[in-house]
Amino acid sequence: MKVSSFNVNSLKARLGNLKDWLKKASPDVVCLQETKCTDDTFPRGEIEDLGYNVAFHGQKTYNGVAILSKHPIDEAIPGLPGNDGDDHARYLEAVISIDGGAMRVASIYLPNGNPIGTEKFSYKLAWMDRLIAHAKELLKYEEPLILAGDYNVIPMPEDCYDPIAWAGDALFQPESRAKFRELLNLGLTDAFRACHTEPHRYTFWDYQAGCWPKDKGIRIDHLLLSPQAADRLRACDIDKEPRGREKPSDHTPIWAEFDF
Template sequence: MKIATWNVNSAKARLPLIIDWLRTTSPDVVLFQEIKCETAAFPAAAFEELGYHVNAVGQKAYNGVALLSKAPAEDVLTRLPGEPEDEQARYVEATVSGVRIASLYLPNGNPVPGEKFAYKLRWMDRLYDHARTLLAREIPVVLGGDYNIIPEARDVFSPQAFAGDALFRPESRAKFRALLNLGLTEAYRALHDDDRAYTFWDYQAGSWPRDNGLRIDHFLLSPQAADRLAGCSIDRGPRGLEKASDHTPVVLELRDA
């Protein structure tokens, strides 16, 4: 099973690029973040023409996630449990071919301190609680998406420049480690030890040509999914195209059960 995650920074604005990439790469499951449209406005028909079942959770102009799958998605969950009053569209989860898969868009959290940072930390606590529930089921689980977390100093071009940023704050990184300590495996790092592997490059300050990036898009796997881990790679190609998203896709491969 090939699963891709990609913060597309507007599904409609990037649609031709996304369609071209899907035709070339043909993942079995695709996780989008920042679709930036209401659910009804998501260009589902374009993806259905490629053979995907579509589950999108959107809101006007901001956030939004989607889970596309060639096999039908079952038992779809459209909100992260734990805070019923939270209306932000940041989570969708479903079972596809026996694997429980989520597309998540974790809050950015800036500026620090402030309510946005407090919301980020609460959201991570909710994700921890939900991940613990999923792990208790002892099934293959894949939590993929834009975590807005720089796990280690080597995952950012300048640790000093991001020392006070919500993505790199000690509190944020500690909560990410807490997820791993539950027994989740961070797929890319399980297979690669490189120090300049990035998934995001800002539009400003020549970040892309200078390779001033961040690695903030991740796959976390339950033990049952980690046992099937066959590959995890960052496809830098789409970031170099005209009118690209500021993120690039990450592709996970799981062996058959």
């Protein structure tokens, strides 16, 4: 089974690219972020025509997450627990039927947090606290769990082209990275780092200043696995091809294969 995460940076703008990639890569489960569309405008029919069941949680212009699955989606739960007043469409969790049981997948679009020193950074850290608390509860189920998405966190210096250039950014602040480590310390595995030790592999390249052709990127899209999922991990990598297309997202997919 192949599970992918892809921040599409607007479904309306990238639908053609997304459909082409789905046909070519043929992932079994896809977690999308930044769909930037309301639920009533989600292109459900076009994606279902490609053989996917869909669940989505959107809002106008901003945010938006979705889960596509070739397997039945038994349950879809929108919103991250812990703050009933938070109306940002940043979290969607689904239970998916697989041979011999079920797996749980979440599509995550973690807050950016910039600029630091503002309520936006405080919101980011509070959101991460809620994610840590919820992940702790999900791990009690002792089932295959994949927390997939755009975490807006650069875990280590080797995950960006120039740590000094990112020193003042919320994605690379010590507090953000500490929260990410706290999440991993619950017993989760970073799928990419479980399969790769080489530095300077990226999932995001800004549109500005020739970042893509110069490979000035950062690794902020992650697949975090419960022990039950990590035990079945066979491979994980970054698919750079979609970032080189015409009018691409500034992110590219990350994928992992499992022996379920």
